[in-house]
Amino acid sequence: MPDATQRLLLVHAHPDDETIGNGATMAKYVAEGRQVTCVTCTAGEMGEILVPDLAHLAADQEDGLGEHRRTEIEDAMAALGVTDHRWLGGFGRFRDSGMKWHEAGHAIAADETDDRAFANADLTVAADELVQIIREVRPQVMATYDQFGGYGHPDHIQAHRVATYAAHLAAVPSYRPELGEAWDIAKIYWNAMSESKMREGLRKLRDAGEQTFFEGMDPDGPMPHFVTADEHLSCAVDATAFVDRKMAAMKAYPTQIQLDGPFFALSNNVGDTAWGVEYYRLAKGALGPLGEDGLETDLFAGL
Template identity: 75%
Template structure:
């Protein structure tokens, strides 16, 4: 078990998801001496490749993108200072399921899914891989996706299911005693995006003449399902001091994220606050001390330090 008195566990589907959603929070907590563990469920083998000279790595060609993204996430973790990164069940145990877009604008499972796709994983088997990690690390806080996986990607949805089920099983004394001593996670959160912050950021981009970043999103109209009404938010971690680390982590994924893409445009045009404050919905546990805006400012608020 890590010696740090405060321990955070994040469960994500593919390399880069963690840096987009909680990269600043991760860097902040590492810098503050809190132990951060990231579990990634697949290597993102089905991802699109934005670098033409690496197109040969694609799933329908050499099928070596997963190994390449393994290197990208290692670089991202170095940028964030995270030293405890794991693959669910070991590298290559579960494969990226892929996805396609539904006409209504959200992701759905692809027509052809690999036999070893994470979407097809046995839920109890996959959860037990995570139970072992939970019982070893003994995190007080868990962060994962909401039930829709943010935007409907099947691997995000499956990661949500695995994380939530594993959190429950890990605390059952009689379940899989061979996986370690039982551990109950004090607080569970789902990552979120503030509606008001997203609208303000989009408005600033549009006012600056940027009509392509976050294409299709309207600062005064439709927003995708990963955007959360402010009334449903429970915590806002201000990690703007670590935005440089987050942007460096994002830049570690050239096959997936371009430096002239929407996240960098948001940061350049709106300022570091746009990506440096990360939001959360509380799922279980009790909110601790609230900040002036009625939200927790620390995911560990109200959680006693573990002297062990």
């Protein structure tokens, strides 16, 4: 049964990442009375701007996108019901590192980065900021990216490193006691996307005549790194009852997410399960009781 003393911590790189990956889970857990804390490591200052009228906010012009995305994430958190959102080290402490696309189809580091870029941050300095949050919140469960950051973005990879190192340091009683009493996170998960569900969704999109969304991805061909083979999945949180809140939160990011883009097309053609069931890989801790499909149904399973 849901318990008000159960606490989930999520660590993300930029505003909108949390909603795309975990929005339904967050909305469900908040509604059930569990504590949800979301930490965002940068303000996404280097993101692509999809609203032409806001093009002047770009980093090479007014450099105001971070402040704008600050309001977007506030609206998204309100849509999800999350009341504990934090910026790692405070707003503006770490800057979006930017990226470029590799010919293989994944993100890599940009040719040039700002000295304040999150990817350039000293690992221990950044981790200590999260150690303090971990020791204050005392979460039983943490969710973040895998070692490749899902699709290779330097900030996602750094978020994985910082979260992993901070979780270790936070559990050491003798490590910087001034940051709070030691706390060991019982279960750590990496965000995932089910390969079978992705293939099913792509087939339905193609059958519906949607050829431009997820262009280049063959339902029967190789999948990109952010898609996880089903045998590696550990947990499936069915939050389809809260998918409307996730969609509302996604709509709070007009500079980043197109309302007629692939996310909404997938939802329109596949239904609520496209974004309402969110998958995870267990990176630390023991599996709890499993559901009929052989996966946990709750991140707190077994605790």
